[in-house]
Amino acid sequence: MSLLRPQVRVALRYLRLPIRPPHLRAVHVRLPRPSLLHIARFASTTPIPRLCPSCSQPLPTSLPACPSCSSISPLPPKITHHDLFGLPYEPNPFVVDLSTLKKRFREAQAACHPDAWASKSSKEQDLAHILSSRLNEAYQCLLNPLPRVEYILEQNGVPLSETEQVEDLAFMAEIMEAREIIDEATPENKAVIDELIQMNDENIRETIQTISSLVSEEKWLDVKAAAIRLRYLQGIDRAAKQWMDTHT
Structure with a gap:
């Protein structure tokens, strides 16, 4: 049995966790909520x-x-x-x-x-x-x-920098486990990478739906936190698909 198997099981368990509501996740920089006048000026x-x-x-x-x-x-x-x-x-x-x-x-x-x-x-x-x-x-x-x-x-006055991160440890554990699986996978683990891609795709779809709802409610700080999560998930998507291109 491959040494990767225990790690795969742990990571897939993490990846099956539903994405928690964005208000439970935070970003490092806390910005004041823009005023309606500020929003109107930027969105005009x-x-x-x-x-x-x-x-x-x-x-x-x-x-x-x-x-x-x-x-x-x-x-x-x-x-x-x-x-x-x-x-x-x-x-x-x-x-x-x-x-x-x-x-x-x-x-x-x-x-x-x-x-x-x-x-x-x-x-x-x-x-x-x-x-x-x-x-x-x-x-x-x-x-x-x-x-x-x-x-x-x-x-709307809430820019997102390249260096901002989520502080949610469980979410970051999911990302780190997924990256470890991809980095250590061998050609025999193709089915595992396939499943990882499918689960990650589902998380991406859910995050996009969450962003759409939050934008309609103008909850800009929550939108920002969800956008950071989407950035991480898309990074996993690129890495996994690059692995597939290399090993198929």
């Missing part, structure tokens, strides 16, 4: 004009790039990632229709892709590069739950 947006300012024709996307008269303009200030794709920020900015996001990204990218403005003036080409870069940044952020919640936290 400036609507993107729906008509071209040059020819008054309807714009095909949320970007100020018009194919009718070949004009392109800078983005208004304080535009959110959601605004760029015409996605609702209220009532819950964490809830994003991914099929709509992908469709509108393709449409917007076609409207502002630098190749489409290659024959225009250098100023217009520069604007196209700026719009395209901002569009890609916003798309990648909204596409994935972790950068999405990090962005929402920043919008």
Whole structure:
């Protein structure tokens, strides 16, 4: 019998533990709850004009790039990632229709892709590069739950740094045991890694659901704690899948 087996049983027992409510977990840095005025200031947006300012024709996307008269303009200030794709920020900015996001990204990218403005003036080409870069940044952020919640936290005055950790010892024991299993696993332990991935995926789904509920309630410090947990769980997911790629 492999020497890994006892460790596997212990770790799988840990990984079967349900994720406890976020209010039971803490982060190292305790920030004061932002005031409603502070939240409103960070979450305020400036609507993107729906008509071209040059020819008054309807714009095909949320970007100020018009194919009718070949004009392109800078983005208004304080535009959110959601605004760029015409996605609702209220009532819950964490809830994003991914099929709509992908469709509108393709449409917007076609409207502002630098190749489409290659024959225009250098100023217009520069604007196209700026719009395209901002569009890609916003798309990648909204596409994935972790950068999405990090962005929402920043919008509401509760930024999440790379060094913050949870203080929940049981949760950290789960993470450490899972990493130990992955690091010490041999090709004979493929079934164990498969099961670990499945359990970790379930924990990720539960954490994402928790984040969505907390965002809707504007419990930003609890959202932050849940986002940190999601960061750890996604780290386990990457490590386990990298192991599978290496050993299959």
